[in-house]
Amino acid sequence: xxxxxxxxxxxxxxxxxxxxxxxxxxxxxxxxxxxxxxxxxxxxxxxxxxxxxxxxxxxxxxxxxxxxxxxxxxxxxxxxxxxxxxxxxxxxxxxxxxxxxxxxxxxxxxxxxxxxxxx
Numbered sequence: 001x002x003x004x005x006x007x008x009x010x011x012x013x014x015x016x017x018x019x020x021x022x023x024x025x026x027x028x029x030x031x032x033x034x035x036x037x038x039x040x041x042x043x044x045x046x047x048x049x050x051x052x053x054x055x056x057x058x059x060x061x062x063x064x065x066x067x068x069x070x071x072x073x074x075x076x077x078x079x080x081x082x083x084x085x086x087x088x089x090x091x092x093x094x095x096x097x098x099x100x101x102x103x104x105x106x107x108x109x110x111x112x113x114x115x116x117x118x119x
């Protein structure tokens with residue numbers, strides 16, 4: 001799997017976005033190790049392309065599998081912790097999106113997702 005982040009050299013944003021979409025669907029696998037490797041790979045891609053975090057969450061916001069939802073927020077949290085560049089505008093936009101979709105809703109959230117978004 002992804003052993004060293006330097007092996008992946010994708011320069012095109014659209015290719016990275018499409019790869020993240022593919023990885024997002026791999027999170028539906030019943031193989032836990034595949035989901036774990038996929039999550040780690042997504043974090044490595046997103047730390048270099050932090051602006052794609054919000055794009056990724058928006059792509060999957062209507063998925064009705066709570067596990068995928070939780071895993072994606074965990075991946076984005078990992079990317080927030082490991083991001084390479086400040087990108088404060090992108091970070092603020094992501095923060096606002098998370099607030100509006102998780103905390104500003106009248107819906108019941110699972111405690112795991114709530115804990116992830118609280119850091």
